[in-house]
Amino acid sequence: MTSNDLGEFLRAHRARLRPGDVGLASYGARRVAGLRREEVAVLAGMNSDYYARLEQGRERSPSPQILESISSALRMDDEARAHMFRLAGTAPDAERPQPRESVSPALRQLLDGYSTAAAFVLNPANDFLASNALADALFSPFEAMDNMARMTFLDPAARSFFTQWGRAAEAVVAGLRHATGLDPHYRRLHDLVASLSQESEEFAALWSSHTVHGKSHAGKELLHPDVGHLALTYQTFDVRGAPGQQLVIYHAAPGSPGAQALSLLGSLHATQRQDTAPEQ
Numbered sequence: 001m002t003s004n005d006l007g008e009f010l011r012a013h014r015a016r017l018r019p020g021d022v023g024l025a026s027y028g029a030r031r032v033a034g035l036r037r038e039e040v041a042v043l044a045g046m047n048s049d050y051y052a053r054l055e056q057g058r059e060r061s062p063s064p065q066i067l068e069s070i071s072s073a074l075r076m077d078d079e080a081r082a083h084m085f086r087l088a089g090t091a092p093d094a095e096r097p098q099p100r101e102s103v104s105p106a107l108r109q110l111l112d113g114y115s116t117a118a119a120f121v122l123n124p125a126n127d128f129l130a131s132n133a134l135a136d137a138l139f140s141p142f143e144a145m146d147n148m149a150r151m152t153f154l155d156p157a158a159r160s161f162f163t164q165w166g167r168a169a170e171a172v173v174a175g176l177r178h179a180t181g182l183d184p185h186y187r188r189l190h191d192l193v194a195s196l197s198q199e200s201e202e203f204a205a206l207w208s209s210h211t212v213h214g215k216s217h218a219g220k221e222l223l224h225p226d227v228g229h230l231a232l233t234y235q236t237f238d239v240r241g242a243p244g245q246q247l248v249i250y251h252a253a254p255g256s257p258g259a260q261a262l263s264l265l266g267s268l269h270a271t272q273r274q275d276t277a278p279e280q
Contacts, residue, residue: 003057004056004057005087006054006057006060006084006087006088007054007055007056007057009083009084009087010040010054010055010070010074010084011055013074013076013080014034014035014037014040014055014074015033015034015035016034017034017035017074017075018034018035019035019039021075022035022039022043022073022075024039024042024043037051037052037055040070040073040074043072043073043074044066044069044070044072044073045069046066046069051070054070060088061088061089062088062090063090064085064090067084067085067088067090070084071084099123099124099183099186099188099242099243099244099245100123100242100243100244100245101123101127101129102129103121103129103130103242103245104241104242107121107130107239107242107247108130110247111130111131111132111135111247112132112133114132114134114249114251115134115266116134116251116259116262116263116266117134117249117250117251117262118131118132118134118135118137118138118249118250118251118262119131119132119134119135119247119248119249119250120132120135120247120248121239121245121246121247121248122148122245122246122248123188123244123245123246124176124179124182124183124186124188124189124244125147125149125176125179125186125188125189125192126147126148126149126150126172126175126176126192127146127147127188128145128146128147128148129245131145133266133269133270134262134265134266134269135250136269137226137265137266137268137269138222138224138230138250138262138265139151140226140269141157141160141161141224141225142155142157142158142161143155143157147192148172149172149173149176149192149196149203150192150196152165152168152169152172153169153172153196153199153200153202153203154196154199154200160223161222161223161224162220162221162222163221163222163223163229164221168220169202169203169206170206170211171218173203173206173207173209173211174211176189176192176193176207177207177210177211179244180193182244183244186244193207218233218234219231219232219233219234220232220233220234220250224261224265226264226265226268227261227262227264227265227268228261229257229261230252230258230261230262231252231256231257231258232250232251232252232258232262233250233251233252233253234248234249234250234251235248235249235251236248236249237249
């Protein structure tokens with residue numbers, strides 16, 4: 001990035017418009033293509049000198065209201081508008097698109113392609129949106145594989161499944177707190193926090209600490225009743241094209257005891273499904 005990315009971005013968008021595009025009459029010879037700075041200032045309802053300082057990089061702290069006016073004046077689409085706000089180091093006042101609650105067929109196919117790793121997709125409220133067979137097997141000790149936060153705090157199986165339950169609980173709450181900053185208008189997340197705060201004193205205490213972080217990778221120490229101890233690593237990836245969704249992968253180093261235990265768990269789970277499948 002250069003020292004005046006915002007100004008260069010505004011100039012580029014100004015150059016793409018003609019007076020007729022925005023309902024203005026054209027007058028006088030134009031030395032450069034596009035609208036004049038004064039014309040943009042009129043359309044945005046601001047002082048022309050202030051707008052000039054923005055383009056020149058002499059004004060670096062425009063308010064969200066100013067940016068909204070400029071985005072309207074320059075006929076920006078949603079992506080351009082969001083990028084302008086990022087360049088200005090602020091966030092738009094309007095709501096972000098609500099997170100998607102369904103997983104695309106292509107992503108589901110990708111999950112199933114991880115034959116040696118447990119892979120699943122979460123929304124910002126930690127609801128499970130999709131999972132592969134090994135993830136189903138990994139979380140089988142829980143009564144329901146529905147929401148990671150509720151499973152961690154309300155299902156008795158969590159206390160033995162997460163061998164370091166305290167750290168797991170802190171990570172879940174810090175991740176939820178981080179998500180509320182990214183999606184402050186996401187109703188599902190607010191409902192979950194309100195519910196868990198009433199149902200779990202431990203959650204309420206951790207939530208009140210205001211710890212915030214969104215981890216992309218870390219180690220996990222798990223204890224599964226079918227295969228014993230599992231030392232795994234997880235990786236988290238944002239799903240592009242599906243705001244709010246995260247792909248999470250639990251895996252182990254090839255040839256390690258954790259990898260062998262995951263392989264055994266997958267085999268046991270597949271056998272159990274075959275045994276319980278109805279006869280044709």
